Amino acid sequence: MDQIEKKIIETIDQNREQIVAFGRDIWHHAELGYREFRTAGKFNELLKNLGMEVDEGLAITGAKGYLKPKGTAGPTVAVIGELDALPIANHKDTNPETGAAHCCGHHAQLTATIGAALALSVPEVKEALDGNVVFMSTPSEEFVDIDYKNGLRKEGKARYGGGKCELIRIGAFEDIDVALGHHSDTDAEHDAIIMNCSSNVFVNKTVKFKGRKAHAAGFPEKGVDALNAAELALHGIALQRESFRDEDTVRCHGYYLQGGDAVNIIADDVVLEYCVRAKTMEAVKDANAKVDRSFKAGALATGCGLEIETLPGYFSTQPCPDVSALQAALDAVGEDRPLRVKEVPASEHITGSTDFGDVSAIMPLIQFYTTGLTGQLHNNNVEVVDEEIAYILPAKLFALTAYHLLKGDAAGARHLMEIYQPKLDRESYVEYMESMLGTIEMEMDPLPLLED
Template sequence: MSPLDRIAADLDELTAIRRDLHAHPELGFEETRTAGIVADKLAGWGIEVHRGVGRTGVVGILKGRGLSDRRIGLRADMDALPIEEATNLPHRSTVPGKMHACGHDGHTTMLLGAAKYLSQTRDFDGTAVFIFQPAEEGLGGARAMLADRLFERFPCDEVYGLHNQPNGPYGRLAVRRGPAMAAADFFDIRIVGRGAHAAQPNRGVDPVVVQAALVQALQSIVSRNTDPVHSAVVSITQVHAGAAYNVIPEEAHLAGTIRTFDDGVRAMVGERMRETCAGIAKAFGAEVHVEIRDIFSVLRNSEVQAQAALDVATELFGADKVDADPEPKMGSEDFADMLLAVPGAYAWLGQKSGAALHNAAYDFDDSIIPLGAAYLARLVERRSAAGL
């Protein structure tokens, strides 16, 4: 029996796990309930469990029947988002202001499905390493696990990750060789002017005017400073200033994100942002303080492991359900940092059409659980073979 058929037989059980996780979302580094469920399931299937890796992460270790010393890592993320759910599903979030709007409940469940199957069959050489990561949503969960010596304590020769893709096509797995997802920096810009009565703007330095000038000027970094053949995005996502109708405030604040694929472009955008802020500050007689934080690295899939992922997907789903050349994504993913430490590949699995990721109406498509779980399990069976 193929892993797809065998895992499909457990779909009701796995769906129940996924919907329970969905109903009880936890934000990054708060995944104590989720981690407890994961650890208990793994232990119940006879898998060696390590808790508290990178604060709330869980790692499971399972040895196969063969004598190979190869170790294959599989990773899923567990955290939810600070979003008020807008669905009316029976399994909707029970926690106000929190929901699984990115499908991490489904990713966790797919990895649990792969772990259960592998624990029952043990039809592989070497060792499977199941990595359940906290805090993927911009809080540095991968870096926390790496700082906790993840790959020193649990060595892996290769590591693989998987994400759902709500715009489909249904059941198609996409893997891009090389740079596949963008790096991301988050920035905060604090503008300090001089407060005054709104009827006497000449007595102050209006930080809102400076703020407006910066919103416009920063967009020229992409349109006029970035080589057109390279991708870059500068998005201002927060604008804050003032608290009264008749007061020019003392300070204003801008925040947002920078997305790039190239280290040189990334450095240039940061430098031009600081230069632009300094120039506008001087022009208006204000102070402008810039903080830019490295949040995500560029996600780069290794050639060999990307091909291995494509081969496994072709075997399981058929060549017509595999995309070997998807467009790179300007979105970011902190699995990138694990790929800097260990070669591997990150894939996208299409599900039925519906609300987009990070949308309050989003819900994971449970019917793809066996597809993702079988793909992850088969990677272990194929890639753990001696002599690779």
């Protein structure tokens, strides 16, 4: 371990209380995507107290705190934490004001970002970095609360559902060369995971069937049943599954937002939220077309009207061609305290999605998970059981990885930038996102009623 590594670890240990207090505070004040105003305020305030210039209000609640003045020579590494939580009303620590709980552990990412900022701000550490570091908070990673997000889009406040997607669109990643991302995990067998696999692409859909009310027992023949249309559509999607190739890891899933008004009234207004995911863009486009056809089939068979609003979700994660800076960070922490580390290699694929995928399409992204949480993510049983692993370890890994990328004329970062192959640039990314936005409409077309 060299002197700078030692200083980084020492600084984070010395500030342990402040870092953990920040984590607990964010945990108890969870907020939903694009409205994480309190969370953002706390994050920005801390960076400003460290003397950083902070660009605030990016994609509504996001921010970038600059370790050194903007335009500093050399590569710029972004240390990224997410701001948002999940709408889980029945967690014991749900924020009563927002109905949100940190059951995906994003509060720990933000805490780690703050811990890294404390360590890298120490003058001798800062001087050892031949480039800049940006501490970035990103809104709205969880693709939930779609009505609210559609409202923001219509008001022109945020065009995409994912915060990082929106930040790419507005150019907030333009001065970043390498991104570092962290996520919480509940794996009790390991302390840290080098997460370098790919993930699914997805699109999100809001589907509305319009029918006609009637007495469900007295005159059902006078109604046009929107619930039947939706049921038929879902059956159609189920039958499409045999046409999906195993290697494309297609996932089609959704739920009813609205299923009708009463048991004795034919449902005339049924709304679903639906998601189509697959390993590649081509496979998502194929599955998405089949899902749209199935929804149309439900409408056509019953005579219901139909409206499908499709939003682009997230891009597939591109594995990083060189994670040696993270490996060096793990080795340094491991000298002090042996770590149980797992590596998920580039050959593996997860069927969930993240907007870190979008970042990885335009620049190299090094991602790691740390544990210290129990339960299952996205469930109301999530709890932090080891604050050292949940908050302190990722802070050290963030800071040490940034150091290893930027030390010695930033050779690590420069090498990574050279060997990384972007999938898209910002322009073609936005073009792709816009091409996935779309609306399908079918008028209601019931058969005429038979004469009494």
